[in-house]
Every structure is written in structure tokens, then in C-alpha cells.
Amino acid sequence: MTWQHVSAKQLKGAELDPLWETADADRGNNVYEGAITPTTFKISKPPETSNRMKDADLEVGRDSLATRPGGETKKAEGSK
Amino acid sequence: MSKGSIRYAVAGVIAAALAASVAHADAIKQTKAPFEDKFRQLEGEDWPTPTDYRNASGAPGYRYWQQKVDYDVSVRLNEDTKTLTGRETINYRNNSPDSLPYLWLLLEQDAKRNSIAEMTDTVSGDSVSLNEIRRIQRFKEWEGGFTITSVKDSSGRPLKFTVVDTLLRVDLPQSVKANGGETKIVIEWTLPLIENKIVGGRSGYECFTGKDEDGNCIYEAAQWFPRLAVYSDYEGWHNKAFLGSGEFTLEFGDYRVALTVPSDHVVSATGVLQNAAAVLSPAQRDRLTKARTASEPVYVVTPEEAVAAEKGKAKTEKTWIFQASNVRDFGWASSRKFVWDALGVKQEDPKAEHPVVMAMSFFPKEARPLWDAYSTKSIAHTLKVYSDFTFAYPYPVAQSVNGPVGGMEYPMISFNGPRPVKDKKTGKLTYTDRAKYGLIGVVIHEVGHNYFPMIVNSDERQWTWMDEGLNSFLQFQAEKQWDKKFPSRRGEPKNIVEYMVSQDQVPLMTQSDSVIQFGPNGYSKPATALVVLRETVMGRELFDRAFKEYSTRWRFKHPTPYDFFRTMEESSGVDLDWFWRGWFYSTDHVDIALDKIVQGRIDSGDPDAEAAVRKAERAKEPESLTASRNTGKTVVELDPKTRDFYDQTDEFTVFDSARKKAKSSREDLTPEELAAQGFKDNLYRFTFRNIGGLVMPVILKMDFTDGTSETASPPRSGGGIPSR
Numbered sequence: 001m002t003w004q005h006v007s008a009k010q011l012k013g014a015e016l017d018p019l020w021e022t023a024d025a026d027r028g029n030n031v032y033e034g035a036i037t038p039t040t041f042k043i044s045k046p047p048e049t050s051n052r053m054k055d056a057d058l059e060v061g062r063d064s065l066a067t068r069p070g071g072e073t074k075k076a077e078g079s080k
Numbered sequence: 081m082s083k084g085s086i087r088y089a090v091a092g093v094i095a096a097a098l099a100a101s102v103a104h105a106d107a108i109k110q111t112k113a114p115f116e117d118k119f120r121q122l123e124g125e126d127w128p129t130p131t132d133y134r135n136a137s138g139a140p141g142y143r144y145w146q147q148k149v150d151y152d153v154s155v156r157l158n159e160d161t162k163t164l165t166g167r168e169t170i171n172y173r174n175n176s177p178d179s180l181p182y183l184w185l186l187l188e189q190d191a192k193r194n195s196i197a198e199m200t201d202t203v204s205g206d207s208v209s210l211n212e213i214r215r216i217q218r219f220k221e222w223e224g225g226f227t228i229t230s231v232k233d234s235s236g237r238p239l240k241f242t243v244v245d246t247l248l249r250v251d252l253p254q255s256v257k258a259n260g261g262e263t264k265i266v267i268e269w270t271l272p273l274i275e276n277k278i279v280g281g282r283s284g285y286e287c288f289t290g291k292d293e294d295g296n297c298i299y300e301a302a303q304w305f306p307r308l309a310v311y312s313d314y315e316g317w318h319n320k321a322f323l324g325s326g327e328f329t330l331e332f333g334d335y336r337v338a339l340t341v342p343s344d345h346v347v348s349a350t351g352v353l354q355n356a357a358a359v360l361s362p363a364q365r366d367r368l369t370k371a372r373t374a375s376e377p378v379y380v381v382t383p384e385e386a387v388a389a390e391k392g393k394a395k396t397e398k399t400w401i402f403q404a405s406n407v408r409d410f411g412w413a414s415s416r417k418f419v420w421d422a423l424g425v426k427q428e429d430p431k432a433e434h435p436v437v438m439a440m441s442f443f444p445k446e447a448r449p450l451w452d453a454y455s456t457k458s459i460a461h462t463l464k465v466y467s468d469f470t471f472a473y474p475y476p477v478a479q480s481v482n483g484p485v486g487g488m489e490y491p492m493i494s495f496n497g498p499r500p501v502k503d504k505k506t507g508k509l510t511y512t513d514r515a516k517y518g519l520i521g522v523v524i525h526e527v528g529h530n531y532f533p534m535i536v537n538s539d540e541r542q543w544t545w546m547d548e549g550l551n552s553f554l555q556f557q558a559e560k561q562w563d564k565k566f567p568s569r570r571g572e573p574k575n576i577v578e579y580m581v582s583q584d585q586v587p588l589m590t591q592s593d594s595v596i597q598f599g600p601n602g603y604s605k606p607a608t609a610l611v612v613l614r615e616t617v618m619g620r621e622l623f624d625r626a627f628k629e630y631s632t633r634w635r636f637k638h639p640t641p642y643d644f645f646r647t648m649e650e651s652s653g654v655d656l657d658w659f660w661r662g663w664f665y666s667t668d669h670v671d672i673a674l675d676k677i678v679q680g681r682i683d684s685g686d687p688d689a690e691a692a693v694r695k696a697e698r699a700k701e702p703e704s705l706t707a708s709r710n711t712g713k714t715v716v717e718l719d720p721k722t723r724d725f726y727d728q729t730d731e732f733t734v735f736d737s738a739r740k741k742a743k744s745s746r747e748d749l750t751p752e753e754l755a756a757q758g759f760k761d762n763l764y765r766f767t768f769r770n771i772g773g774l775v776m777p778v779i780l781k782m783d784f785t786d787g788t789s790e791t792a793s794p795p796r797s798g799g800g801i802p803s804r
Contacts, residue, residue: 002767005792009784011764016674018781018791021616023573023608025581025772029673037676038697040690041763042683043756 011036118775119658126665127642133313138646139633146638148173149308149333156340156397157299157414162285164271168305169234171333173262176311179255183263184309185248186330188322189271192224192279196245197324214278224279226306227270234264245321248306267306273299276484282327283495286484288417288446294390298415298444298483300495303328307409310539312638318541326541326592330408332636338401341414344394346381348420348442348481349412350492351404359398371422372436377456380440381420387445389416404492406474406636408537411490413481417444421452425460425478432472437463443482447499450511450519455480455496458523458562465524465558466531469624470631474535480523487522489529496522517567524558525551536634543641544592545664549606556607570604571611579604580669580772588664589641609663616777616793618654626651662774671772674780680763682756685746687738695732 016030024030053059058067108125110117123136130136132143150173155166174180191197231241231250240251256263276284283302289295310318310329318329339347347359356365364380371378394416404410422440439459443451459480463473475492485495498519500511531554533540533547540547556571569575579585579600586596588606595601614623629651630644641664649656662668683690702708716722749757768778779793 002765003778003780005764005766005780005782006761007764007782007784007790008761009786009788011677011679011762012783012785014674014677014766014783015781016672016768017779019779020574022612022672022776022779023576023580023670024776025577025669025671026673029671029675029771032674032677034677036764037678039678039680040683040693041680043753 118661120661121655122645122657122660127645128314128640131313134640134643136646137650138630138643138648140637144637145175145177145313147175147308147311147331149331151305151307151333151335151337151410153305153335153410154338154340155305157301157342159297159342162273162275162297162299164273164301164304165269166271166305167266167268169264169266170308171262171264172256172308173260174256174258174311175260176313177258179258179261180252180311181255182252183250183256183265184311184317184319185250185267185306186303186309186322186328187226187228187243187246187248187306188303188328189274190225190243190246191322191324192274192281195225196321200323211278215280218275218278222272222279224272224274228306229268229270230266232266234266236266239265247309247319247321269306271304273301276300282485282488283411284484288444294417296390296393296415296417298413298417300411300413300481300483300485302409302411302488302490302495304412305410310638312539314640315539315542318539320541322541323593325595325598326544327547328409329539329541330537332406332408332537335404335407335410336401337404337410337412338399339412339414340397340399342394342416343396343398344389344392344416345398345414346386346389346416346418346420346442347400347412347414348418348440348479348493349400349402350407350410350490351402352476354401354403355399359400368422372424372438374423377421377423377439377441377452379419379421381418383419383445383448383452386417386419390445392416404475407491408534409490411493411495413442413483413493413495415442415444415483418442419445419448419452421456423456423460425463427463427467427472429467429472433474434472434476437473437475438477439463439479440477441480441482446502447482450498450500450515451482454516454520455482455523458520459527461562462524462527462558465561466528466554469554469557470531470536470628471635473530474635475530478527478530480527487526489526489534491530491534494523494526494529496526498522513567520562521555521559521566521569524562525555528554528558531631535636536631537636537638538634539638539640540592542591543589544595544598544602545588545606546639546641546644548602549588550610552603552607553610556611571607573608573612576600576604576608577669580774585667587667605663609659612663612776613648613656613659616779617656617659618652622652622654658775662776666774668773670774670776671770672776672778673769673771674766675769676767678765678767680765682759682763685742685757687734687742691732691734698732 013031013033015032017024020027053067057070059070060067131141133141133145135141150171151168153166153168155164157164172183228241228243228248231239233239233253237253239253242249242251250265252263274281274284276286283300283304285297285299287295287297308331310331312318320326335351337349337351339349341347353359356368360368360380367378367380371380402412420440420442422438424436425439426436427434439456441451441455441459443455459478463478467473477492479493481493481495482497482499483495484497486497488495496519498515500509500515502509528551529547532538532550538546552570556568559566559568579597582597584596585601586594588601590601592602614620618626626648630639630647633639633647634643645656645660681693716727746754764782766780777793779791781789781791783789
């Protein structure tokens, strides 16, 4: 399993159970001084939910569930 | 143990929560894959259903009951035959809701006879020790165990009785009525004492009959009278034969014991001496009074008086009378060799029943000067440390007696072994560091047993860890408070590793006689588990409160493991089922590996910057070994006409099209998305592997290039507990 820690600092190495308090049987695999693997994360976006009404190029008005042809998207609604 | 470093209260991490194992043989089964839920709750599945007698929070229930058994005993020690002759009147009060047509008593000294214990004793190795031969020779001429002369009711009518291995069943003409019915029985018996160094056991005599020795003996008596077996709400009669490992499970009661011994003997026993005027000199009684308020141990019987007594052998007898309330057993020791010192120990708890407890030691000259220096002071220290963790010591005296027994506990009295050594040739007196720390450690341990199991009266025949484990944990605490560098044998986590990785072991939740590697299993592992629980899992504040709660709830009662587990969780609010599963129900060991660290950054969305990062990473890789070893020129190098656009650019070259695309996608970003894209911190990802299988908090110290360190660990006090 993998655990994440965020820091502005540059990590040099890490050690499990530094005070010898857990009765860890093999201290040989507790200290990590190997190469730290760099990686770049893209901020993932949630996948768009499937929307059949939109795919059919239809829309509704606020006052009814009846669909009508979509036409141009009116960006104005809801914003100033 | 606790260092001053800042510990971040991150969500604790547990390695490998899911591991392959055999599924439980219960109704609930996951049949689709090898699966073991190491965090599965024990309540409702593995633990017994709570009752009116012991409730779901781990406390005695509202209808909790236990029996009360009072003893009035007279016993005579025949020093020539080394035999006890006794008569006891037992008053049995049946507080259970069941009427009882018969009573079970314990005859544990019968384990030395033709018993299950003797018949199933095995040998190993291909040699025979001198002691083994002496033991075999002794058994040819000596038959240990009780001879029951008579069992009668209170009006003198004989009662039918049957001896079954180390048990005695007495059939009653009429059942003892439920809910408070009482009956009296009178038993007469004889019991030859054991020569401890030959036959072994938890009692017996030792004679100093070697060259240059005074010829006198020390007698330590235990399991010396027929005692009632426990009848409980969860097991009925606790009548499992004594096989030598699972120790004693006994009822509370009041005792009056009259011990008739040679008149020059000094006697130490469970309880308080009732007739000091008849057995002690005025000077000795005066010293005993002074010891009560002294700051250093005071000799009640001086070394000179003891040496003087060794020179004679009284023909007359004296009777020492002791009284003890609310104890589960009675032990005693007698010898003309005894020096006796005493010290009044003030208790810190203002509600203590006995504001001053008399700490007293009894020892022959062969134990001096170690015993003068350390025994009584070790008793005093034990009372202080153990009471801090539990409750005020509820008895008026606490004693340590030197004799043949290496270390054994009884209420208010313990038998302890370590002595200095006298060189046989030169006569030089020395003592080893092992004898010194062994003495302090064993006195702490055996006096400490007053708390577990003499007062918190757990079932030793069934569960060794409940008294030996809890006691060894407190012994470790007391030793470290005696001396930071005390060479403690049990309790330090690193010292348990060898046992934890060994193959021939059983879980702690195993009946005492089935335990293998008895010391590490019954003592060290549970002691270490509690140290880990206190220092690493719960933190001292939560642990100490819960542990005190358990001790107080079950003081003068009979707890089971589930009462302990439930109380520790209910009192602290910390789910510990995973910890009990790992340390008490399994034989897993701790081995967590840190396999890999990844340092992550967030893609900036700037194609030039990202290309530079990728290019720099690629540059760290060595070029093709094959290409680098080829010495001849390549086609591309030799023939300019083969070189084109793709020789002038590479996969890291950024073109305007990419810059335009990046610019337009930036314009589509919300302010929150923009801010996230600008996040510059490193995201370190640590990959752990649980090799040992035991679930444990992962404590991770991170060292940074600027010389600082941070340790991430579960909160030590309060807050949440490790999750997956």
C-alpha cells in the first residue's frame, strides 16, 4: 500500500520505526536511502457523465420537461 | 521512551490489511477469494455473549456473583519427618444461582504422585542430569501428595469423597442452596513436604546440610491444604487437573490459620500475626513497631539472633496465629534461620484501606548482604509503582521470603531465590550482576502478583497471559523506574523479535497447559504488547486510564480475557480489535518494509516548462550501451543526405501549436483549477509492504535535504486510530 505526504521540502531519505518501538523483525528494510523516483501528475478531471439529451441536441426550459431543439447555447443564463 | 520530536497527527497507515489466509470456520464466509479481514470486529462473533453477570462494556454485570470460601485451619510442622498434619473447617457460601450437590477441591500437590502430570512428563536430549537421577531415586522412597484422613460435615458425619488426579470431589447429603446457601465441611490430612531442589515445584524445604553448613532447613509451604476450586458463571466448576503449567484458580475468602512449629522458628505467612506476644520477644515487638515509621528497613529478628538460633534445636513448639481477609490462597514459611527485616510503606492514595503497609523480608544468612540491601526496598518500590497503575494496595503486609523456590507468589507473601555465592575453595563471598538484578526483578514480579492475579483474580489454569503478562508489563515499568538502565528481560519491543519470528509458537489465546515456549508466550509477548499499546498505539493518557479502569473494575473479582479487551476499548474509545487479533489471536510478527518512494509534482500546463522537465529526466538515463560501444561511424554521421527535420528536432521540441493549445486551455480553467495547477509542493508517495503480517501503526521518519526531519505516526493520545 502507498501513503502520501506533501511537503515543500526536498526529501533525502526515510526510515520506518526510528525509535524501535514496534518490534519490527527486519530493520534492514526499514531505511530507504535509494533513488527517489520522480513523477509528474496531471490533475485528473472527473469524466463527463453521459447526457443523452445533450447528445440529441435537445434542451428544456425551466418551466417544462418538454424538449425542444437546442440551437445556440445561451451562455447568459445564470451569469451576469 | 518518548522522545521530544514533533509527531504529525496524520491518519495512521497500516500495511497490508488484506492478506491471504484460511477463512474462519463460522457462519460468515467470504468464499470468492483467499481473504482475511484483519480489522474484523471480535464483538458479536468471537467474543462470548454478554450476560447479566459480565456486561458488554467489560465490567461486572448488575447480577455479578462469586463464591466466598472461608477457612479455619490448624496445621503442625513435624521437622523430623518434614510432614504437615492439618485440620481445616471450610465454610462454603454459594452465591451462584445454582444449587450445588457436590464440591470440587484442589489437591495440587498430588501432581507429584502417580498423576497425569507425572505420567505425561516427557524427556529430551541424550543425557541425564544429576538432579534427574536424584529425583528418580527420591521417588523410589518418597510418595508425595495428600493423604486425606477424613472428610466430615459440621456435625461430624463422614462425607463421601473421591480423588480424581489432583482433584477432590466431596458429595454432600444435601445440595448447597443457590443464592447464598452455606455449608461447612471439615477435612483432616497429612502432606509430606517436597525437597524442592530435588523434586521441584512451587514450595518445599531446603536443608543446609553440606560441609561447613549449620544443618538447619527452610520450609516454604504452598498448595498445602485442600482448597476449593472456583465455581463461576462462565465455566461452572474449574476442575481441570493440575498438569504443572496452568497455575491456580481460586476463590476469595477469610482465613484464620494456626501454625504449630518448633519454638525456635520464625514464621512468615499470608495475613497478620495475631499473637505476637506469644511468639516474639518484647524487643522484637518493639522493633516491629519502630519499623512502621522508619525510613530504612529495621531488623525485627537480627542477623545475630538468627545465627544464635541456628546453633540449637528446640524440643518445644509454638503456635503462630495468622488472620487474612479477602484472600484467594494462603502461603507460609518457617525456619530458625530467618533474619527478618521490616519497613512501613506509606501509601499515596488517601483512600487506601491501609495507609501504611508493612514490607517485610525473611532470609537466611546465606542470602546476606544482598537481601538486607534490596529485598524490602524492592517490595516498597513495587507497591508504589503498581498502585500508581492500578489501585492502593489493599492488604496490610507484603512479604518476600528467601528459600529454595526461585520465584513464586501467594497473597501477601512471595518466595524468591537469588543469593550471593561463596567460593567453595577460597570461601570468598561475591555476587553476580544477574543475582542482584535477578533479586530486585523477581521481588518486583512476585510481590507484583498480589495485584494480578491475587486481587484482580484471573483464571491462571486457563490464561497465563492474564496474570503473567500483565504482571510482567508492570514489572518492566517498575524496573525502569528503579533504574533507567535496568537490564529488564521482558518488555522492550526489540527483545521480542526472536520469539515472534520463531516457528514453534501458539497464540496468546491458548490454554496454559498447551502453551509452548512458556516464558516468551505467557510473559514476554503480552508484556511487550502492552508496552506497544501504551507507547505506540493508544498513548499513555488513554492507556493508563483504561488499564486503571480494568484493574479497579475487577479488583477482588474474576475477570476473563474479554472483560479486559472490552474494558480497554470501552474506556478509551479506541477500536483495538485489530490489535487483539494480531498480538493475542495470531502468531504473526511485525515486519513492515519501505519499498519505494515517489516524488510527484503537478503538471504546470506550460509546454516549455514541462518539456524541459521531461528532457532533464531523460538526460539522467545512460545512452544505449550497444550504441556507445560501436566504434564505427553511423550512416547518419557519414551521409549528410540522410539528415532531415527529425534530426533537427526531438520529442522535447515545443512548437507554437502546443503553446497556443495550452493558452486556450488555460483560459477555460476556473480560478480553483488554475490555483491547483500552480501548486508547487512535492507529493511524496511511500510504498510499504507488510511482510510479517501483523497489523501495526506505520511510523515514518522523513529526512529532508535542509537537515530537518518530520515523523508521521498515528496520534499517540486521543483521536483516531490507524486505518487501512
